[in-house]
Structure formats: structure tokens, C-alpha cells
Amino acid sequence: MTTSTYSPQLQNAAIESFVKPKIEGLIDDLITSLPEINTLTSEERRGILARYTAVLEGNFIYWMTATLISVRSEGARPHLLENLDEEVREAHPVMLRKFAVAAHAFPTDTDALAVDADLTKVRQFLGRLSAVQSLATMAFFEGYIQRFMGYLANLAAARGSVEMEYTDVHGVCDIAHTQGLFDALAAETEVNPLDPKADIFEGVELLRALIHTIVYGQADKLAA
Numbered sequence: 109m110t111t112s113t114y115s116p117q118l119q120n121a122a123i124e125s126f127v128k129p130k131i132e133g134l135i136d137d138l139i140t141s142l143p144e145i146n147t148l149t150s151e152e153r154r155g156i157l158a159r160y161t162a163v164l165e166g167n168f169i170y171w172m173t174a175t176l177i178s179v180r181s182e183g184a185r186p187h188l189l190e191n192l193d194e195e196v197r198e199a200h201p202v203m204l205r206k207f208a209v210a211a212h213a214f215p216t217d218t219d220a221l222a223v224d225a226d227l228t229k230v231r232q233f234l235g236r237l238s239a240v241q242s243l244a245t246m247a248f249f250e251g252y253i254q255r256f257m258g259y260l261a262n263l264a265a266a267r268g269s270v271e272m273e274y275t276d277v278h279g280v281c282d283i284a285h286t287q288g289l290f291d292a293l294a295a296e297t298e299v300n301p302l303d304p305k306a307d308i309f310e311g312v313e314l315l316r317a318l319i320h321t322i323v324y325g326q327a328d329k330l331a332a
């Protein structure tokens with residue numbers, strides 16, 4: 109038997125002391141660097157709303173489900189099931205579609221293809237069903253979405269929309285969901301720790317790149 113200095117207990121302690129602060133810091137950086145809405149053209153505002161919708165409408169429940177089927181610990185499961193129950197029962201994709209249509213920002217093929225490469229990477233990553241990495245990714249996603257809601261609502265309002273059910277619901281309920289996902293991450297780490305050679309932030313980084321493309325489109329990539 110080998111003695112590991114990276115035991116499940118140590119990994120679990122690292123969730124609160126290292127993983128959670130790092131994810132929160134990444135979210136802070138993304139939120140504070142968002143472009144000022146009054147400096148954006150109407151088309152740029154539409155593009156952010158449309159690319160966000162292209163990613164979230166069809167993928168959030170899919171990715172939460174992928175995370176659910178990846179976990180082995182009983183402690184992680186209830187957080188994911190509760191989240192999915194609410195998503196499905198309240199039909200959050202319906203709310204999001206209404207929100208995008210009302211802002212005249214329902215995604216076109218161009219919007220969907222602008223996020224395609226980054227979206228594909230996240231889909232394939234979550235398809236590996238690596239529980240701890242998937243939970244870290246979804247905690248980052250849920251935390252980001254909650255912090256992004258005010259900005260998203262302001263974008264829609266700047267396009268003349270008053271349909272705000274989606275942003276109202278997600279600005280509130282996801283605070284509890286995000287903590288639930290960190291709790292699930294800790295529970296899973298106890299039972300099914302990540303291979304010490306793996307990077308716990310691998311999926312987080314892929315999702316961060318996708319969020320960057322949602323906000324900025326392909327503009328900086330084409331210029332590079």
C-alpha cells in the first residue's frame with residue numbers, strides 16, 4: 109500500500125481553502141471585466157444575449173445531468189437532483205427562450221456557430237464523467253450565472269425588453285445552488301477523490317473560455 113500525501117481528507121479540506129476561493133476569484137474577474145453596457149452597440153448587446161441563450165438553453169440541464177451520472181457519493185446526489193428538479197419542473201429553458209425572444213435576441217445560426225468550438229470542448233470534457241472535475245465546473249457555472257444575471261437583465265432592458273422572469277428567478281435561487289455544489293464537491297472528494305495528477309480546474313478553464321466567447325464573440329480571436 110502506498111502512502112499518499114494527497115489523501116481524500118486533504119483534498120476535501122482543499123475544497124474550502126483553495127478550490128472555492130479560486131473559483132470565486134475567477135468569477136469576480138469575469139464579472140468586473142464585463143464591458144460597460146452603455147459603450148456597446150445594440151447589435152453587440154444582442155450578440156451577448158443570443159450567444160448566452162445558445163449555450164444555456166440546451167446545455168445547462170444536459171451538463172447537470174452529466175454531472176449527476178458521474179458522481180458516486182450519496183452526499184453529492186441530492187444537490188444535483190434538487191437543482192435538476194427545479195430546472196425541469198419550472199421549465200427554465202422556457203423562461204430563457206421567452207427572455208431572449210422578448211429582447212429580440214433569439215440566437216441565429218451565426219450566434220450558435222460563434223460559440224460552437226468552445227461549446228464542443230465543454231461537452232466532450234463533461235462526457236468524460238470525471239465527477240470531481242465536473243462538480244467544480246458546475247459550481248463555477250452556477251456561481252457565474254448568478255453573478256451575471258443583473259448584467260444580463262440590463263442588456264435586455266437596454267434593448268427595450270421588460271420580460272425578466274428568467275433573470276429574476278436566477279439571481280436569487282442560484283446562491284443556494286452554488287453552495288450546494290461546493291458541498292457536493294466536498295462529499296464526492298471524500299468517496300471518489302480526483303487522481304492527484306489531474307487538474308481539478310480543467311473543465312473550469314474550458315468553461316471560462318466559453319464564457320469569454322459568449323461575452324466577446326469571435327472578435328478578438330479573428331483579430332489575433
Ligand SMILES: [Fe+2]
Nearest residue numbers: 168195200278
Ligand atoms: Fe435555471
